Amino acid sequence: GAVVSQHPSRVICKSGTSVKIECRSLDFQATTMFWYRQFPKQSLMLMATSNEGSKATYEQGVEKDKFLINHASLTLSTLTVTSAHPEDSSFYICSARDARGGPGNEQFFGPGTRLTVL
Amino acid sequence: QKEVEQNSGPLSVPEGAIASLNCTYSDRGSQSFFWYRQYSGKSPELIMFIYSNGDKEDGRFTAQLNKASQYVSLLIRDSQPSDSATYLCAVNQGGSNYKLTFGKGTLLTVNP
Numbered sequence: 001g002a003v004v005s006q007h008p009s010r011v012i013c014k015s016g017t018s019v020k021i022e023c024r025s026l027d028f029q030a031t032t033m034f035w036y037r038q039f040p041k042q043s044l045m046l047m048a049t050s051n052e053g054s055k056a057t058y059e060q061g062v063e064k065d066k067f068l069i070n071h072a073s074l075t076l077s078t079l080t081v082t083s084a085h086p087e088d089s090s091f092y093i094c095s096a097r098d099a100r101g102g103p104g105n106e107q108f109f110g111p112g113t114r115l116t117v118l
Numbered sequence: 119q120k121e122v123e124q125n126s127g128p129l130s131v132p133e134g135a136i137a138s139l140n141c142t143y144s145d146r147g148s149q150s151f152f153w154y155r156q157y158s159g160k161s162p163e164l165i166m167f168i169y170s171n172g173d174k175e176d177g178r179f180t181a182q183l184n185k186a187s188q189y190v191s192l193l194i195r196d197s198q199p200s201d202s203a204t205y206l207c208a209v210n211q212g213g214s215n216y217k218l219t220f221g222k223g224t225l226l227t228v229n230p
Contacts, residue, residue, distance in 0.1 A: 032216055034216075034217070034218075042222070043206065043220045043221065043222040043223055044162070044206070044220045046217060046218070046219075049216075049217060091161075093161045093162070097216050106150075106152060106164055106167050107152075107164075107216070107218060108164065109154075109161045109162050109163070109164075110161060111160070111161050112160070112161040
């Protein structure tokens with residue numbers, strides 16, 4: 001149980017294009033999903049909290065107009081990197097929290113999407 | 119600023135030994151504490167979580183929590199080369215705030 005998928009796993013795009021990343025909870029419903037970014041040899045940095053049916057909450061310093069998040073259903077959240085530039089190249093990872101909760105409110109991570117912007 | 123501190127390592131132990139990973143946190147109101155394992159190029163994988171003072175054991179792994187000292191640790195018994203990875207400590211403030219604050223991770227190397 002508690003499987004989270006991400007698609008695509010890897011994407012290479014030209015500078016200026018937009019890229020959409022999907023995050024799905026496969027065997028549970030997730031009212032809350034999270035989007036992280038990880039640069040090489042660094043820890044995970046939370047970008048935003050995605051709540052089903054409402055606007056995402058962005059962390060300080062994250063441009064909400066550049067990183068568009070949509071959480072249209074209890075099993076799907078999407079992150080769109082608009083007008084991507086080489087500095088946006090990173091490992092993007094989503095996580096999901098089971099709507100039923102749990103004693104620790106644990107998050108389960110997707111396998112990540114490696115974005116390379118040329 | 120809520121902070122989670124870990125020794126970056128690398129921590130090197132021989133196969134079969136006990137590996138001890140440590141983490142301290144700054145927010146005394148933190149409620150839940152997590153250990154994730156991350157292999158190079160992969161996403162984090164939950165090992166275990168703890169929210170009560172004391173020890174919690176799961177197979178070869180034992181998490182220890184001391185809220186008074188704001189300290190959480192992970193012991194790995196009978197370490198195997200496959201345990202070689204970066205171990206991330208994460209802290210949650212609890213309540214309706216489900217956000218995790220991650221430490222920078224400790225790189226563990228288990229030598230055959």
